[in-house]
Every structure is written in C-alpha cells, then in structure tokens.
Amino acid sequence: MGRSIYQPRKDIRAHRDRRLQATLVLLLVWGFVSLWHWLPQTQWLMVGLTVILAVQTLRMLIVKPAPLVIESDAGLPQVSILVPAKNESAVLTDLVYSLYELNYPRDRLDIWVIDDGSTDATPQILQQLQAEFPTLQVHQRESKGGKSGALNAVFPLTRGEIILVCDADALLPANFLMATVPVFQKPGVGAVQVRKAIMNAETNFLTRCQQMEMNCDSFLQTHRIAVGGMSELRGNGMLVRRELLQRCQGWSEDTVTDDLDLCFKLYLAGTEIEFVTFPTIQEEAVTTWKNLWLQHCRWAEGGYQRYLDYFPQILTLGWAKSIDLLLFFLLQFLLPIGLIPDLLWTIIKSDRPVLLPLQTLLSIILTVAFIAGIYQYQNLKGWSLLWATIQGSIYMVHWIPAMIVTTFKLCFQKPRSRWIKTEHQGRI
Secondary structure, X not given: OOHHHOOOOOOOOOOOOHHXXXXXXXXXXXXXXXXXXXXXXXXXXXXXXXXXXXXXXXXXXXXXXXXXXXXXXXXXXXXXXXXXXXXXXXXXXXXXXXXXXXXXXXXXXXXXXXXXXXXXXXXXXXXXXXXXXXXXXXXXXXXXXXHHHHHHHHHHHOOOOEEEEOOOOOEOOOOHHHHHHHHHHOOXXXXXXXXXXXXXXXXXXXXXXXXXXXXXXXXXXXXXXXXXXXXXXXXXXXXXXHHHHXXXXXXXXXXXXXXXXXXXXXXXXXXXXXXXXXXEEEEOOOOOHHHHHHHHHHHHHHHHHHHHHHOOHHHHOOHHHHHHHHHHHHHHHHXXXXXXXXXXXXXXXXXXXXXXXXXXXXXXXXXXXXXXXXXXXXXXXXXXXXXXXXHHHHHHOOHHHHHHHHHHHHHHOOOOOOOOOOOOOOOO
C-alpha cells in the first residue's frame, strides 16, 4: 500500500543554519527590549502587540469547544500500531497486553514493536510475547536516529491506513481505537492526538504537577482548535493518516521532538489535527528534577527548532493560525529570553519592566488553563482546586530557565542535541 513511493527522510536541512537563526532572533528580541527602555515613545509597539494578543487570548479562553459528533459504525480502516522500544523491559509487557485487549477487529490491526538496539532484556521479553501473541511483529535494528529513526525504519513494512504511535510505557483502554479512529471521518482531519494521563501521578509533587500540566495543555489544545488555531501532537497516542506521512516523508531525524516537527509539516500539507479528551492514554511521568529538566529542555529545544525550520512558510496558513502561532511563540520562547535585558535595564535605569504586559498575559492564560483543566479532568473544587493551581503555578516557573538555557544553547551549539530517551520504571 504505497510502499514504492515512500522514501525515509534524513532531513539534514544543510541549507539552514539554526545557530545563525537563533542568534538573530536573540539579538532582535534584546534590541527591541533595549529600544523600548531607551526610547519610551516607541512603547506604542508593545501596547499594540499586547492588545492584539489580549484579544486572541480572550477569544481562546472564553470559546466553548464544540463536541465531536462522529458516526462510530462507519467502515473501520486498517490500523498499524508502532511502538519504538529501546531498553523497555520494565514496561513492554503491560503495553502489549493492553494492545491485544483493544476491541477493534483483529484482522484490521497491524501491531509492530521496534527493538531499537536494546541492551537489556527487551529482546527476550519480545520473544516471549511473540510466543503468546503470534501476530505481534517485531522489527530489530541497530539504534540510529532516535525514536524518529525507529519509526522510519518500520513504516514501509506496515499496511495500515491509519498509523498509531505509542510510547513503550503507554497503557490504552479497550475502547481506544473505536473512540478515536472514527474522528478521521470529520472533513479535513489528517491526525488525532489523544489526551494523556499520568499513571503514577500520586508518586510525588513532580508527578502530580505533571498531571496538572497535561490537563492544562488539554484545555489549551481544545480551545486553540475552537478559535481556528493550531493543535499539537504529543508523540504518545497520536494517530496520523498514512498518505500524509508519505507526503511528509516520514518523521524528521534532524530534530529531538519528531512529533512537534510533524505538526508543522501536517499543517503545511493542508490538513487539520484534532484533539480527543476521552478516552485517555496513560503514560509514566518522570519522578526526579534531573530527569524532568532533561525532558523539558528537549521539548523546549525541539519546539523552538521547528519555528526556525519552518519560518516563514508556517505564516501562510491564514490569519487565525498565524495569530495563534504568534501568541504562543512569543509567550513561550521569546518572552523568557527578553526577561534578561528587561531586568538589566530596569535595574540600571531604575525603570519599570516593559515586558510586564506580556508577563501578565502569560500568567492569565496559565492560571485560567490550570483552573479549568484541573476542574474539568480531575474534578477538583474549592480549596483543593485553589491549592492545586498554586502548586502548578510554582511548578511551571521551571519552564523559564529551561527556555532561556535552550535558546542560548541553540545560539552556540553546532550539531543538534543527541536524542535522549526517558527512562521508565514500570508499575510497582
């Protein structure tokens, strides 16, 4: 099914110099912040920008997303499930069992696990699972290119019209495919992301906050879609049409976040990404600050890279998506690096911070999204909701240094970062 036209994409993008791009962006941000401090009459630019973004924020926060109404009894397509696995002996068995408990026609399922050069007991566990589930297909290879390399290696061997990607620590409810595959009947939908839930949320402060962070993200994703903005794939629990993956030449191996990169490629291919809040796909949260820092710095780097790689093409998607992109790119990536010169000039000139309106806007977005997300998906109310929101707000502060470090790293680092997998412990 279309194997002859698929050519795995190495995607080195030699024509781009991310260091130069990142440095230019840094200098522009610092230049504008300095200009606003030294020439107060130019601050009308900040006022105008804040007004535009505030209007977009208000539209996004107050809109009521329309419920998905899909006929689930329509023809069910072939689905290929891809699971990249490198040293995942602690979690693979639970995942494979959950995949074989899916209430989807067995003759329309194509399940693959990619053993990506594992050095632990993963190969032996896969042999045992194949003995129990003869239709389980295993592709073994030398590890190269990280998760995206593993997906590209097995994609030509699959036969599904819809490709579902799961991380090795995932757990899926039995109705997962029956609730998500019919979403592709909605006109224009080329990919679907499912809300993620943390299976070890009660382990410690970090895991509880990661659950709240995902609920906040779910609220924002559904509301961004509702105002014509962009949704984002989250790697685990994402479904994509095969034909679109072929058109996008697979997953990029020149990024540390293939899912975020694929989002922009899909939108540029003219399709939409839908977000499903129920059912959820469970995954394991990291439990230490060190692992959280490494994981979130990788997410920040990949998220920033894609703006550098796909600018200015990504601005051709219409005004609604362009304003949505501007809002989140500015508040997520440019605001943190602008805080440095803003603080310095505020101290040197005994001035007021010029970025305060944008900081306020970001605080409003996160506070409302945290409250609404926690209330909607965790059913917390009253003081429990308030306390959870306070904890989540404190937790989210770590994103500021993560963004700043990542931005400077891209200015000086010649090759891209090495893809580092998140270690999984398995259920205790």
